[in-house]
Amino acid sequence: MAKVGVVLSGCGVYDGSEIHEGVLTLYFLEKAGATTVMMAPNIDQAHVVNHLTGEVSKDEKRNVLAESARIARGNIKDIKSVRATEIDALIFPGGYGAAKNLCTFAFDGPDCKVNEDVARLTKDVYSLAKPIGAICIAPAMMARIFGDATPIELTIGTDKDTANAINIMGGRHISCTAANIVIDSKHKVVTTPAYMLPVSIAEAAEGIEKLVKAVMDLIKR
Amino acid sequence: MAKVGVVLSGCGVYDGSEIHEGVLTLYFLEKAGATTVMMAPNIDQAHVVNHLTGEVSKDEKRNVLAESARIARGNIKDIKSVRATEIDALIFPGGYGAAKNLCTFAFDGPDCKVNEDVARLTKDVYSLAKPIGAICIAPAMMARIFGDATPIELTIGTDKDTANAINIMGGRHISCTAANIVIDSKHKVVTTPAYMLPVSIAEAAEGIEKLVKAVMDLIKR
Numbered sequence: 001m002a003k004v005g006v007v008l009s010g011c012g013v014y015d016g017s018e019i020h021e022g023v024l025t026l027y028f029l030e031k032a033g034a035t036t037v038m039m040a041p042n043i044d045q046a047h048v049v050n051h052l053t054g055e056v057s058k059d060e061k062r063n064v065l066a067e068s069a070r071i072a073r074g075n076i077k078d079i080k081s082v083r084a085t086e087i088d089a090l091i092f093p094g095g096y097g098a099a100k101n102l103c104t105f106a107f108d109g110p111d112c113k114v115n116e117d118v119a120r121l122t123k124d125v126y127s128l129a130k131p132i133g134a135i136c137i138a139p140a141m142m143a144r145i146f147g148d149a150t151p152i153e154l155t156i157g158t159d160k161d162t163a164n165a166i167n168i169m170g171g172r173h174i175s176c177t178a179a180n181i182v183i184d185s186k187h188k189v190v191t192t193p194a195y196m197l198p199v200s201i202a203e204a205a206e207g208i209e210k211l212v213k214a215v216m217d218l219i220k221r
Numbered sequence: 222m223a224k225v226g227v228v229l230s231g232c233g234v235y236d237g238s239e240i241h242e243g244v245l246t247l248y249f250l251e252k253a254g255a256t257t258v259m260m261a262p263n264i265d266q267a268h269v270v271n272h273l274t275g276e277v278s279k280d281e282k283r284n285v286l287a288e289s290a291r292i293a294r295g296n297i298k299d300i301k302s303v304r305a306t307e308i309d310a311l312i313f314p315g316g317y318g319a320a321k322n323l324c325t326f327a328f329d330g331p332d333c334k335v336n337e338d339v340a341r342l343t344k345d346v347y348s349l350a351k352p353i354g355a356i357c358i359a360p361a362m363m364a365r366i367f368g369d370a371t372p373i374e375l376t377i378g379t380d381k382d383t384a385n386a387i388n389i390m391g392g393r394h395i396s397c398t399a400a401n402i403v404i405d406s407k408h409k410v411v412t413t414p415a416y417m418l419p420v421s422i423a424e425a426a427e428g429i430e431k432l433v434k435a436v437m438d439l440i441k442r
């Protein structure tokens with residue numbers, strides 16, 4: 001039975017993991033016969049956003065691991081403790097948390113830094129020729145981690161500025177709809193835009209289901 | 222196109238809406254052709270639980286509407302402003318939030334009180350012969366709202382103490398597995414146990430998908 005790591009980044013689209021993307025990833029992974037290992041870094045969130053008003057709650061602090069545990073129903077590991085040898089693939093749901101907590105792309109664009117445990121695990125999984133899935137804005141982080149030396153074909157949908165930033169970091173951006181995926185077979189990286197495009201939950205789900213299936217297929221090869 | 226109200230109670234199984242149940246409800250509703258109106262009461266949570274440790278965060282306060290907005294991606298209404306005439310059905314995902322924030326069942330058992338806007342909207346939806354769905358622990362609240370005068374057949378799974386409490390409040394508890402539902406056709410109330418049983422996300426999803434379909438069928442009648 002395949003064991004797939006799922007990296008969360010908090011709980012809520014504006015300051016953490018996009019919740020629908022996280023839950024649908026877990027759902028389609030189980031339907032595809034995988035077990036999941038949920039994980040997140042044990043660090044403070046970049047900030048807390050009130051999801052009703054859209055405003056930053058200036059005096060509030062939340063921990064990425066503790067908030068991610070809400071999506072994981074408590075069943076979650078500190079990513080620092082996870083080794084690439086214990087999983088068969090790694091998937092990153094999106095949400096601003098992927099670009100604010102796992103890396104600083106939302107603040108620094110192509111000059112962003114990636115959390116060292118996220119970068120270490122991603123590189124190790126890649127080195128072991130295990131597949132990686134990245135949803136929504138998370139593909140931008142893949143471009144930063146791998147850079148020019150390993151130019152990965154990926155998508156964040158159709159946003160030109162983000163696509164440009166990805167190309168600057170060394171990725172190869174390909175436009176894509178939310179119901180579809182981009183598969184880089186050479187590097188075993190699968191991406192889908194999900195809520196990077198103004199879509200409904202069922203449309204985002206279609207791409208996520210395809211991504212999960214493609215990642216599972218790449219495990220088998 | 223059917224318009225279905227979804228009542229959230231925060232964001233996280235131990236102090237709010239069970240996130241998987243909330244997201245899967247939205248997903249299956251859209252797949253079934255419905256639009257959704259997400260809502261929650263604008264009140265403080267009963268408390269905040271750290272989902273990593275399971276402990277109550279004593280000094281922390283969170284608002285039910287603002288936290289529910291995380292699941293709703295900001296697209297949510299104060300339940301106080303919602304009228305039964307503007308929706309075709311009403312669904313309550315579970316999680317402790319349904320038993321701590323929407324009513325006090327988790328603290329007071331059969332003597333619990335129900336949030337007045339939740340009780341008002343539920344009764345009005347029922348009066349208009351529109352169907353109601355309740356998932357996980359949320360059915361207990363239905364027993365309290367309708368009482369002996371309107372004995373509703375419902376399920377929270379197989380837990381004897383909770384089933385007893387439901388019968389004391391005037392409900393008629395029926396045992397059920399997570400992949401199945403109980404339909405009270407007379408009162409147009411559909412229930413499923415979901416995570417009241419120790420199940421996986423795909424098993425919970427099976428019951429929730431059936432519940433959504435049954436609620437949609439009851440709208441059409």
